[in-house]
Amino acid sequence: MCRKLYKYVGPDILDIAFSEPDYCGFKFSYPKDYNDPYELFLTIDYEDNSDVVAFYNEIVQEIPQYPTTCFSKSPIVTPMWAHYAHNSKGFIIEVDEEKLESYVEGVRIDDVVYQDTPREKLKGTLQMAMFRGKPRDIMFLRNGVCNAAYFTKKECWSYELERRVVVSDSDVKDVAGNMILHIPIDCITAIIAGPRTKPEFLVKGEKWSNEIDADFFLAKVGKSVSEPYFLNLQNETFRFDGVSIAQSVSACANCYEPTEQFQEECSWCSISEHQEHIAAANNPLRALADIGALDSYVERFNAVGRK
Structure with a gap:
């Protein structure tokens, strides 16, 4: 399966990213201009x-x-939706990594390793370069340090x-x-539009996806699942499977949230009026409210333990 x-x-950003016909533009920066003051820092033990x-x-x-x-x-x-997509009001652009690699000759793409200590392997490389003094050891050290610097960040x-992309x-x-x-393109x-993306930007997202022949999804925050899921324009449900966005095996017929296999409704939509009545009957706070004693009870309860 192709990595995304x-x-x-x-x-x-979409209008800017797709401003050049047939291309998508991504902004690159030098590490010295990044928001992490410790960029390129974790190499050896200083x-x-x-x-x-x-x-x-x-x-x-x-x-x-x-x-x-x-x-x-x-x-x-x-947190990424919050920090980089304007509190879930923006978008995600999904990129085929294999196609990107084939287009940019010499591009370096790799996972960032998160640790608060220098790369352990570089200790041996440094010692060998220092005590043997051979040119190839020096080059192994230089290349190893550069790789560690670009692909290591604090936890x-x-x-x-x-997953970081480095070019020339x-x-x-x-x-x-x-x-x-x-x-x-x-x-x-x-x-992918965020769950809080405003209607005028949703229109732009759909427009650009049609123009470049890409899928269009709306990220949704549900009541039954603890992570976002996605709907396409046909209200078909998708989930991220750890590698890519794939159609959900089953979904709620009412709200479209992902459900367990063969479960036609989510736990919220499957609540019946009978169950609501039973829950209400078993709620003692309702009885207190009915006799006008709820506010005083809540006040006395919350006062317990106060000095």
Whole structure:
């Protein structure tokens, strides 16, 4: 199954991303301009003795800056919807990773490793380079450090499930002061609208998906499931299976939420009037309300334990 990449964007980005006919543009930046002040930091243990750090500094010096952009491996990361898609009012652009790789020669795409300590493997590489002094050991160290720098972040960022894309300066184009990589629109497989996307932007999302022949989904927040699910324009239900968005085996006939296999209604929609009456009859607070004693009871209850 082909891996998909997910770019969370604001509601006004689609018109910009698809402004060049037959292409989708993604903004790239140098790591030094990212919001993480520790970008490119986790390579070796800088608290090692000064001889080691001096050798590392001599061989590696400054890690080169390459145009970089960040995707997520998942379209159901709630903090990502909040932080990068304007509190769920924006979109996700789904990208076919294999097609992207085939289009951009030399592109580096890999998962970010989340840890608060340097890469353990680099310790041995550094020691070997320092004590043997062979050119190939030096090159192994330099390449290993560069890879670790670009694909390691502190654990506090792990919720992003980041898969990072790194290209060369020659791959990007300056557009109004921004580094933009344009990829063919056949790399774009879906546009996903957030659960709070406003109607005028929903229209744009549907328009662009039709124009580039990509799927269009609306992310939904349900009452029965604890993660977003997706509806297409035909109200067919989809879920993220860990790799891509796939049609749900079964869904509620009323609200379209995913359900257990062969379950025609979700637990909420299947509540009957009889069950509602039983629940109400078993609620003692209703009896207190009926005799006008509920407010005083709640006040006395909440006062328990107060000083």
